[in-house]
Amino acid sequence: MIEVENLTRRYGPYVAVDDVSFRVHPGTVTGFLGPNGAGKSTCMRMITGLTPPTSGTATVLGKPYAALGNPGRHAGVLLDASAQHNGRTGREILTLGAIMMGLDRRRVDEMLELVGLTPAESRRRLRNYSLGMRQRLGIAHALLGDPQVLILDEPANGLDPAGIRWMRSLLRGFADEGGTVLLSSHLLHEIEVVADDLVVIGRGKIVANGSKAELMSAAGTTVRSTDDARLANALEVGGFQAGPLAGGGVHTDAEPRMVGQLALEQQIALVELREAGTAGLEEMFLQLTAADAREGVAA
Structure with missing residues (x-):
């Protein structure tokens, strides 16, 4: 369970996130949608303790993320697939994570196989990884501690169609086994396919929140x-x-x-x-976020 209550973040006079509240329930994938600059990433950084809120609270499994003992064992996070040491290999990055979490080293091999990184690829330096490979490694790191919760910001960036289908299946299986998934993406169709619930944000405020079925019906x-x-x-x-x-x-x-x-x-x-289905959902999304959207961009 992820619970966000009246979360606000100000930078001087600018309000990046404005009194945001929503819940992400176990057994569901919740799609977090909004155009660039709408406040999605700031909100996710506050949920994971990387950015302090001006006011409001965010809890993961009933506690602030920073208060979770050995948090990687409870909540897997991928906010920026490039935020790793470029001089390390993929295997080294996962091995360091396993050491920090107190995991058996065999878990590293399991995760590399799960995300489709070959032994040869795992020995490459991160600087030689494509964006899609970095995303796979980031997902492997998020899953390393066998968490109950996943918080993923744009994990499909750089993945080819087969990779997107693989990720969709992975997240659907995780939720179907009782996991909690908060998924931010600019790929509206992919969110529509995999998500159970949708949260739409524009100009830092929630403009729509509900089950996919409810919002598609309203579309x-x-x-x-x-x-x-x-x-x-x-x-x-x-x-x-x-x-x-x-x-x-x-x-x-x-x-x-x-x-x-x-x-x-x-x-x-x-x-x-x-x-209207997907077309109506897209039309509704564009209407709800029109004041905040840039031409040709919905992220």
């Missing part, structure tokens, strides 16, 4: 018809938001039942009618 409806323009107009007259989709059709905040009823009244034949 609205996708509809295609024989006269999309007339249907969109009917929806707007009925008090709903409606806008064209790039590939044709209409996205609206009306429920599918109401869309069907209006189409019937207007005698417009429907070609497709469904909950």
Whole structure:
């Protein structure tokens, strides 16, 4: 369990994180979403004790992270895959971690195999690692102490499609066995695939928080018809938001039942009618964070 209560961080007049509260429950993957500069990384640094909060609290397994005895045995953390000594090998980094945590050295080999780093790769200096290899090593280090909680900031950066699928399976399996996962990512689709719950932050404030099913349902409806323009107009007259989709059709905040009823009244034949799903989730995300987003970026 991760509990964040009224967490705030100020830098002079600038408020990076503003009264943020949410929970991450055991057995779930919680996706932490927001554009660059929204406060995600600052919030995760406060949860892990690296940045002191101005006010509010954050606990991991009922305690502040710094108060956990041998914290790596309880909560695995990956905030920056490049924050390791470039002159050390991957194996040396994991071995030092095992020594610090009081683990059997065999755990190092288990983690290297788990994340797909070969014996030859494990003997390379970190300066010769690709970003994807650094991410795999960082995930291995986070899992080294067999923790109950994982806190991961953008772990998919640098991974190829096969690596992203592997990571998704790994995190899903960890949660299904009762683990707690807080996962920050700019890859909205990957978060949508693996997450149970979503927390969306913009300008340091929580703008959406709930189960994926609830938020996707709130994301609205996708509809295609024989006269999309007339249907969109009917929806707007009925008090709903409606806008064209790039590939044709209409996205609206009306429920599918109401869309069907209006189409019937207007005698417009429907070609497709469904909950908006991922496209609607993306649209909702962009709307909620529009004031904080940079063009082409959602991190």
